[in-house]
Amino acid sequence: MSFETAYSGIGRLDRLSYRDTVIHRLDPRAKVVATMLFAVVVVSFPKYEVLSLLPFFLFPILIGALGDIPAGFIARKVVAVSPFAVFVGIFNPLFDPGVVAIAPGVSVSAGWISFASILVKFSLTISAALLLIATTSFPGICRGLRRLGIPALFVSQLLFLYRYLFVLIEEAIRVVRARDMRAFGKKGAGVRVFVRIVGTLFLRTVERAERIYGAMLARGFRGDVPSMRSEMFRPADAIFVLAAGGFFALCRFVPVPQMIGRLVGGLAG
């Protein structure tokens, strides 16, 4: 059942990506570039940096809010995929015991700080990636990639993959369902039966590909998957990229939280 849950997650993301909001309407290229830039800038912070990363949360929050994407859904997905990063990061407190003062009288080991840094970076980059797909239809992203110079062949079959992802996953789910119904938790779910099932599924997939190829030929296919979409990169898209880039640069080179803290501290004192 867990794979069905994972699957429903993709289905939901996919459905979100066909909404119509300010963010959804931006050119896919603009969003791809901004998200990539975001990841690079966030990751470029050194190992022990935590505070200066916090302003970056504004980016996913804005995208999520303007794109009308349920925050809880994204948060749950971020948590769901975190194990590897957490696994690697959790060793930092163990191997990095140096002590750092974070407030008068309060100190923690440096490892905890670098671990916190990994977690913050992880939340930022993963939520940004999820929001990219939640606010940009996959075909849109592919068109964006194509225009950014990724080879047509690669992009065409990426689109085929997307198109048949849902069809084949549902097929697989039906087969698993039929197996589990008669397996009674016994060896029915073992490797040998698995190989047979996957083998059968594979042959059905190949046969389906043959039928699809037939359908393509029937409509004049001669080796190139044509496209007539030619969205313009509008001023709004350029402004989006520039604003995002400016914001990232600002937060990268100016320690915003520290300044605000000092300012507020100054006002208070």
Place this chain on the structure above:
Amino acid sequence: MSHHLLEFKDVRFRYPDGTEALKGVSFLITHGESVGIVGANGAGKSTLLLHMNGYLLPTSGSVTVGELPLRKETRPEFRRKVGVVFQNPDDQLFMPTVFDDVAFGPLNLGLPPDRVRERVNDALRQVGALALADKPPHHLSGGEKSAVAIATVISMEPDILVMDEPAASLDPKGRRSVIGLLNSFAHSKIVASHDLDLILDVCARCLVIRDGMIVADGPAPEILSDATLLAENNLELPLTLQGRAAREGTHR
């Protein structure tokens, strides 16, 4: 006899993506009944059937067979009592030969080899496919595949047989033989289908489901001749009841 009762009480089900596919479904099916389930595409028929052997668990409400409530732990027992045959036989036949496929369930039930053999032979005989035992499933015709898919479930000797769209893409003779097969199965049976003529041939009682709710429940001949009710549910009179003359007039 109470062990053949199947009861749904206010069953609701929401798919993880938020789709509410069942919105409070209640009914009771008693021993030996044959019940048809009809409704538009997406009405919730398949979702309902998936609850019958615990593949899906209700979000709220309860499902019971006899005295056994459906819960995570009771699913294996549930599956022994309720056998479900899904729509596409290709999804169900995954073992190298027909024999292996029909033996898969009984073996997993932990039966001894000769009991398994017996069950397989009985099940295949019942669907008239004994001669196919050694063939690989992908070499069968559509009708043969359907028959074998039914045998894989019969071999577990369920008390209740549940089928989703049992005759799709069969030629009329194959369809007719599935109808014969269903009529020869003496226990309770539940059939979901768009083929209202098949329902009329096989089932005495009929539930109409719309948008996750049961909107009608009664004797099949009565329900399936109520043109207004059917039209409200994207259905129409069974073709055998329409007759040709009437159609000619309205549709040509």
Place this chain on the structure above:
Amino acid sequence: MSHHLLEFKDVRFRYPDGTEALKGVSFLITHGESVGIVGANGAGKSTLLLHMNGYLLPTSGSVTVGELPLRKETRPEFRRKVGVVFQNPDDQLFMPTVFDDVAFGPLNLGLPPDRVRERVNDALRQVGALALADKPPHHLSGGEKSAVAIATVISMEPDILVMDEPAASLDPKGRRSVIGLLNSFAHSKIVASHDLDLILDVCARCLVIRDGMIVADGPAPEILSDATLLAENNLELPLTLQGRAAREGTHR
């Protein structure tokens, strides 16, 4: 008008594995005819249809549309004249959005963008699916998928429309709307199906194929009311012709 003629002359076809699926098929379909093709599972219907746009080439014999003989080199032109809609709309809709899918054919024909757009809109309007243009096919219901699959072929403005099992797994209303759609298409059309009632609603002429050979060819109402002929071919009278009373007597 001769360019709408479709002629098969003693067509034989053998699959690479040795199965002889067509064993000498000949017929002539003239302009504006609507022809049903019926027969048992595995009789060769789909194989026959795959010859109509050159997906398969006859092992021997000839296929011609108008003056154009089907050969390896003439296939692109052939495909422009004959549009085939396959059985499973999921295999037919392979592009990421409905619009792209319907535009695929016209773009391959080399039409300029605004002509393409025009054709796509016309085709989608004709099947009543204009509102779906920007949706991905996997978000469509079964009936919507069937309609769009038909639009993908109509947008190429073929002279002859060929369909394999156009209404399978649709609910009765969806099936009825496919029938309406087919009846509104003015050119020649060829439909293979097990749904004999649909054939009777849509086609004036009917071919019966058995074991790779045409065993009957005539007016649909005549062929489809010949109970003996049908029974020999794993078929039976269309349900609307059977009527319920008759069935009750024989089968219950």
Place this chain on the structure above:
Amino acid sequence: MHMADALLSPAVGATFWAGTIGTIGYASKKLKEHLDDRKIPLMGVLGAFIFASQMINFTIPGTGSSGHLGGGMILTVLLGPHAAFLVMASVLTVQALFFADGGLLALGCNIWNLGFYPCFVAYPLIYKPLAGDGRSPRRILLASMASGIFVFQAGAFSVVLETLLSGKTALPFTTFLLMMQPIHLAIGVVEGFVTAGMIQYVRAARPEILDSSASSAPLAAGISFRNVLIGFVAFAVVTGGALSWFASAHPDGLEWSIGKVTGMGELPEQKRGIPAALKSVQEKTAFLPGYGFKPAAGEPKEKKQERPAWPNVDAGTSLSGLLGGVLVLAIAFGIGWAIRAYRRYNRPGSP
């Protein structure tokens, strides 16, 4: 074992992106030269198949835990290396977007780790020689096992390498390696077994599928790609060598350095002087590609001194920073909340 953005430095991410994009370009070009049209839908649909097969869990004998198919090897055997690489790249792209496995920056690494080794190393150098003409079940099993094990070992090693080169973890090289490699040995064995099973299944049912894939990947394509291969192997050996030298030269590597640097007494000195100046320059340019390799390649000490702002500030500044951080977060979430509230207000009735 997907690499994650948060563990990467921009330099390492960019390097693997470059390698991956280069290989995608190369594979596309090669494929176009003798492409059978039929393969375009086949590739896409097989990519979807990999996902579908991953939805099917199975019980690994003896352990009770469940595994699933990785798919790199089976694709390579069925499609040939160039097509298989593109399919794996697509699979991982979809995974990065829809499943958020790793993130965008790490995608380059992930495509490399899971796509490059099966397609361009294991297949030509291990699978083909061992499997021969592919008719002996025993040889197929051997070839699949060996390739499966190699592919996962190489992939796991790359993850370790990428993580350590990025310098975000304090895990010592050997410890990390000792954790990663054995786990992936088990995964590799299972993958090899499943791959062999599938190949035999396909061979029995539709032998022509295997034959056509073998013939449509002619050896002519292999010659130039062997050069590429040698380049990449050299790259891996050099970086790997440098790294293990670094690890052995400082057995307790990062712990030692961090313990030393974070000693409170030394902090004030570090704030001034050349190292501090260097460090500030480095920080400012840190997101530029190329910076990460310098310390890793030959100046491990520089790496240690890439001390961030944190330990350098005194507790008082730190407190105001913390306060500022909380405020910044509050503002960000407040803005998000306000936008949502505004939306809800303007669209009553909608959820």
